Amino acid sequence: MNRREFIRNTSLVASGLALAPTLTWAADSSFPVVRVAEARRKFKSAAVERTIARVQAGIGNRELAWMFGNCFPNTLDTTVDFEMINGRPDTYVITGDIDAMWQRDSSAQVWPYLPLMAEDPQLQQLIAGVINRQTRNTILDPYANAFYKDEKKVSEWKSDMTDMKPGIHERKWEVDSLCYTIRLAYGYWKTSHDSAPFDAAWREAIVKIVQTFREQQRKDGKGAYHFMRRTEWQTDTVPGRGYGNPAKPVGLICSIFRPSDDATVFPYLVPANFFAVVSLRQAAEMLEKILHDTALAGQCRTLADEVEKALHEHAIVQHAKLGPVYAYEVDAFGNYYCIDDGNVPSLLSLPYLGAVKSSDKVYQSTRKLVLSDANPYYCRGKAANGPGGPHVGMDMIWPLGLIVQGLTSTSDEEVKQCLATLQKTHAGKGFMHEAFHKDNPDKFTRSWFAWANTIFGELVLNAFNRNPKLLS
Numbered sequence: 001m002n003r004r005e006f007i008r009n010t011s012l013v014a015s016g017l018a019l020a021p022t023l024t025w026a027a028d029s030s031f032p033v034v035r036v037a038e039a040r041r042k043f044k045s046a047a048v049e050r051t052i053a054r055v056q057a058g059i060g061n062r063e064l065a066w067m068f069g070n071c072f073p074n075t076l077d078t079t080v081d082f083e084m085i086n087g088r089p090d091t092y093v094i095t096g097d098i099d100a101m102w103q104r105d106s107s108a109q110v111w112p113y114l115p116l117m118a119e120d121p122q123l124q125q126l127i128a129g130v131i132n133r134q135t136r137n138t139i140l141d142p143y144a145n146a147f148y149k150d151e152k153k154v155s156e157w158k159s160d161m162t163d164m165k166p167g168i169h170e171r172k173w174e175v176d177s178l179c180y181t182i183r184l185a186y187g188y189w190k191t192s193h194d195s196a197p198f199d200a201a202w203r204e205a206i207v208k209i210v211q212t213f214r215e216q217q218r219k220d221g222k223g224a225y226h227f228m229r230r231t232e233w234q235t236d237t238v239p240g241r242g243y244g245n246p247a248k249p250v251g252l253i254c255s256i257f258r259p260s261d262d263a264t265v266f267p268y269l270v271p272a273n274f275f276a277v278v279s280l281r282q283a284a285e286m287l288e289k290i291l292h293d294t295a296l297a298g299q300c301r302t303l304a305d306e307v308e309k310a311l312h313e314h315a316i317v318q319h320a321k322l323g324p325v326y327a328y329e330v331d332a333f334g335n336y337y338c339i340d341d342g343n344v345p346s347l348l349s350l351p352y353l354g355a356v357k358s359s360d361k362v363y364q365s366t367r368k369l370v371l372s373d374a375n376p377y378y379c380r381g382k383a384a385n386g387p388g389g390p391h392v393g394m395d396m397i398w399p400l401g402l403i404v405q406g407l408t409s410t411s412d413e414e415v416k417q418c419l420a421t422l423q424k425t426h427a428g429k430g431f432m433h434e435a436f437h438k439d440n441p442d443k444f445t446r447s448w449f450a451w452a453n454t455i456f457g458e459l460v461l462n463a464f465n466r467n468p469k470l471l472s
Helices: 003-010 046-058 062-071 074-078 103-119 121-140 175-192 200-215 270-291 294-314 361-370 399-408 412-423 450-466
Strands: 080-085 088-093 168-170 316-319 323-326 378-380 385-387 435-437 440-445
Touching (some): 046 062, 046 450, 062 412, 074 103, 074 450, 080 121, 088 103, 103 121, 121 175, 121 200, 175 200, 175 270, 200 270, 200 294, 270 294, 316 361, 323 361, 385 399, 399 450, 412 450
Antiparallel strands (some): 316 323, 378 385
8 A cells, every 4th residue: 555545544543553563561661662572673783782772871761762772773673675686785675564665765764874884794785785776776767756676566556647667666756766865875885985886777877867857857848757646635646637737947856746755736846956956966976986977977966056056046935924935845937835844855854964054044944934833734732842744634743853853953952852742742652653643642643654763763863972961
């Protein structure tokens, strides 16, 4: 099933526990043992276990320590499928509750483990396998967002009105899907100095990424991509006979779907275009230094410069109370949408992705918008306050949004508040969820969402390294 169907089936109930380990009580703890038993874990990393032990020993807040021990290893415990194929590592990573590999989610799920690779060669090999698998996925179809391990498997969404192929779970065009593959590759290379995954096939994937971005600038027509679905959910299909609402060709890249897998209102998704600028420059550096391909590197930089210029000209809008802010979506005809989504990339996440500095004045005004009633999807409730988004609907706070708020904050007090909110809204499960109701955290969606779990671990680890007192 796709994410929307999963939410329909489990929306606002604390269900899906068949996907999670049975709760048992530890003899030496006041918190239940919810982590998968060691014998059932998909992958074991000594470096991750040492990190858990070190952080837990240094955390004064025992509930946060327990949550960190559950969440940080969740991707390795439950979602990875590693093997060697033709002498090269290959890692298939599911998002959790759906047996499919999202380019975005799989990158984000292993990202927090990059600093631990030096301590654990097997962990490094696992992440190299993710890069190799993503390269194959991109070559198969750069427009697809989610793939199967079996490249012959036919999707339940085969009737979608787009160019579906075997091996593809879903074909929703999202700019960030391709950006995330570059982000992981660049982070891996910078951390490990290993260039083994970056061969001729990886270069072919970069060529396809540049071609796809260029095509979706739509300077020479709408391009080949289109998508429609027979569905009751408006955001699961695309207007304009599958091409989206009109957009003026100005150098920005159309993203027909958001990272939530919802269709965009205006095709220029601003956070995704900022992400593309960063990713293209990272790809250019790798192409030059690893493959000595100055020509393709030059194409990446030229495209990045063009998108950046267009962002400066079209992404900044005048808010009645806050002044200049970044819009979430624009069409370059003068129309724009001022919201934010709990997913990543989001406006809130721009410093986390390296797209703008936290001190950027427009970002600071945008941050005030996102974290206030000026954002129609910001939630204030009896249980918690926090950012939400259209994907699940009104009154639903996204832990991912709270986590990104903490990761992008320069205030210790704000980070501590984000951690406190996450601590009191996990519904006693010890794990993160996709979204929870602002008045009742027991009403949540997705009991098994590995990305949210792992990035929560990243936030705790970040706070621990920054100031352990934040976790007291």
